Amino acid sequence: MKNIVILGSTGSIGTNTLDIVSKFPDQFRVAGLTAGTNDAKLEEQLRLFKPAAVAMADEKAAARLRARCGDVTVRILSGAKGVAEVAGLPQADLVISAIVGGAGLVPTLAAIEAGKQVALANKEPMVMAGQLMQEKARARGLRIFPVDSEHSAIFQSMEGHRREDIRRLILTASGGPLWNLSREQMQQVKPEQALQHPNWKMGAKITIDSATLMNKGLEVVEARWLFDVPAEQIEVLVHRESIIHSLVEYRDGSVIAQLGTPDMRTPISYAMKYPERLPLDQPSLDLAGIGKLTFFPPDHERFPCLGFGYQALRIGGTMPATLNAANEVAVAAYLQEGIGFLDIAEVIRATMEAHQPHAVVELEDALDADRWAREKADALVHARAR
Template sequence: MKNIGILGASGSVGMQGLDVIREHKDQYRLVSFSVGNNIQVAKDIIEEFQPEIVSVGSESLKDQLSAIVTEPIEIVYGDEGLIKIAGYHKNDMLLNSILGSIGLKPTIHAIEQGIDIALANKETLVVAGEIVMKKAKEHGVNILPVDSEHSAIFQCLNGENHKNIEKLIITASGGSFRNKTRSELEHVTLEDALNHPNWSMGKKITIDSATMMNKGLEVIEAKWLFDLPIEKIETVLHQESIIHSMVEFNDTSVIAQLGTPDMRMPIQYAFTYPDRLPRQAERLNLGQIGQLNFKPMDYERFKCLKFAYDAIKIGGTMPVVMNAVNEIAVSMFLNGEISFLDIETLIEREMKAHEVIMNPDLDTILAVDKQYKEMKYEV
C-alpha cells in the first residue's frame, strides 16, 4: 500500500489522480490533499477517501469546512497548509498538480522530507529547475513526470544510455487555435480559447495550450528533468495527440510512446513506477484512427513557444519573469481584461525590459516572482 498526497486535488489533474486511487484502492491510499476554494469537493473527497489532513485556501474556508465535515481530520490552510500537506510524514509520494509557481516551495519541502514527487506542476522546474533537481539528487528523491509528454520521454528512455540521446522531440497538438492565422487570432473569444480539441484540462492550462506557452513550459521542464542542453529539445505539431513524445538516438533510431489522450495513464505510471498496473480504459486503435499527422513548428506563429526557448537560453531570472507575467496575463484574459494576443504582448514587453540576475538563489527567485505578479499591467 502506497500513501499518496495530492496538491490541487480539485483541479483537472488532481481529480484524475483521485480516479487512479479509486480504481486501485488495494494499492494506494490518499492520506493528504489540498484544494483551493472548493469546499464541497473537499467534503466529498474526505467522505470517500478518509484522508488524515486537508488544506484549504484561507482560515475562513477552514472554518466553513470544519462546520460541514463529521469525519476526524486535521484541517490547515494557506501557504503554510500547502507546506504541511507536501511534507506530511505519511506521504510516500506527492502528486503536485497545483497551478503556478506557488507549487515550488511545497515541492522543495517534500523533497527535503524524502518524499518522491509525481510532478504535474510545470512551473516548479521552469522557475527553479536547477535548484530543485540538485536538491532531489541530494535527498535521493525521485522526480517522476506526470505531463504526458515528459512521461512519454521517461518511458522511452527506460534502459537506455543517456549519452546516446541525439534529441528529444516533444509533440504539440497546437491547441484550440492551431488552424488559425495570426490575423484570425485578433478577434477570438474566451469561449473559443477554452475549447481544446483533444484534452480535458483546467482553464489556465487550456489557455496556455492555445498560446503554446504550455509547450514552452514543457520544453524548459524537459531540459531539467532529462539534463539536456536546450538545443537537443525540439517540438513538432501533431494534431491527434496520440504520439506523446519521441526520443531520437545517435544511431538514428527513434522511439515513441503512444496512447489515447488521457492523463490518468501518466499519473498511474508515476504512481506505479517501475512497475505497471492494468487500467480499465479505452485502448488505442491505430486502425480506427487511420493516420497520424505532423508539421514543423512555426515559431513566428506560436510566439510564446519562442519566448520559452529564448528565456531558458538567456537563463537566470528570465524564465521566472516569463512565467510570472504569463500567469498574470492569462488571468487577465480569463477575466475579460485583455485580448488573446495581448498575452503575448505583455510577456514580450516584460522580458525585453527585465535586467537578468544570473545564478539566482531560491530567495531571489521567489522575490522576482512576487515582484512581477504584484505589478499592474496595461496593454
C-alpha cells in the same frame, strides 16, 4: 500500499489521480489532500478518501470547511503554510504535485525537503527553479517522476537507454484549439473558444497555455531540467492527433516514442506505480481506425510564446521565472476578458524585455523574480486593458 498526498486534489489532475486511487484501493491510501478555494469539492473528497490531513490555501474556504466537517476525524490546515505542511506529512510515501502555477513551488519543494518522492504535473515550479529543485532532490536521493504526458513519454522512451546516446528529445504539441486561425482571427477569440481543446480536458490555465503554445514553451524548460538535456537538443513537433506523446532520437538514428489515446490517467498511474504498470480500462489504441497521423513544424510567427520558452532558457537565471509569472498574469487577465488573446504574448515579451536577470541560487531568488514580474505584467495588463 503507498500513502499518497495530492497537492491540488480538486483540479483536473487531482481528480484523475483520485479516480486511480478509487480503482486500486489495495495499492494506494490517501494521506493528505490540498486545494485552493473549492471547499465543497474538498469536503466531498475528504469524506470519501478519509485522509489524515487536508489544507486549503484560502483561509476563508478552510473556515467554511472546518464548520461543516466537525463530524470527521481530519486535521484541516490553512494558508500556504498549511499546504506546505501537508506536502511533508510524515506518513506520505509519494506526493502528486498538481497545483496550477507558481503557487506549487513552495509546497513541492517542501515535499522534496521532507524526503518524499514527487510525481510532478505542476510544471511551473520546474520552469521557475528547475535546477534548484533537481539539486535538492538529488541531494536526498530522490527522483522527480514526470506526469505531463510528453515528459512521461520521454521518460518511458529513455528507459533502458544511456542519456549520452540521446541526439534529440522531440516534444509533440497538439497545436491547441486555434492552430488554424490567422493572427487577425486570434485577436477576436473569446475565452470560451480558446478553452475548447480538441484532445484534452484540462484546467483553464493550461488550456489557454495550449492555445498560445506557451504550454510547449514551459514544457521545453521543464524537459531541460527533468532530463538534464540542453535546449539545443529539445525540439517541438506539432502532431494534431495527440497519439504520439513524444519521442527520443538516439545517435544511431533510432527513434523511440510512446503512443496511446490521450488520457492523463496513463501517465499519472505510471508515475504513481513506477516501474509497474496498472491495469487501466482504457480502450486499446486503434491505429487502423485512426488511419493517419499528421505532423507540422511549429509556427513561431503566429505562436511566439513557444520561442519565449527557448529564449528564457538561453538567458537563464531568473528569466524563466519571469516568463512564467508574466504568463500567469496575462492568462488570468485574458480569462477575465481584460485583454485580447494576442496581448498575452505582448505582456510576456515586454515583461521579459524589462527584466534584469540574475542567478537563482536559492528559492528567494526565484520568488523575488516572480513577485517583480507579476507587478510588471500587471501594470502592462492595465495599460492594455479594454
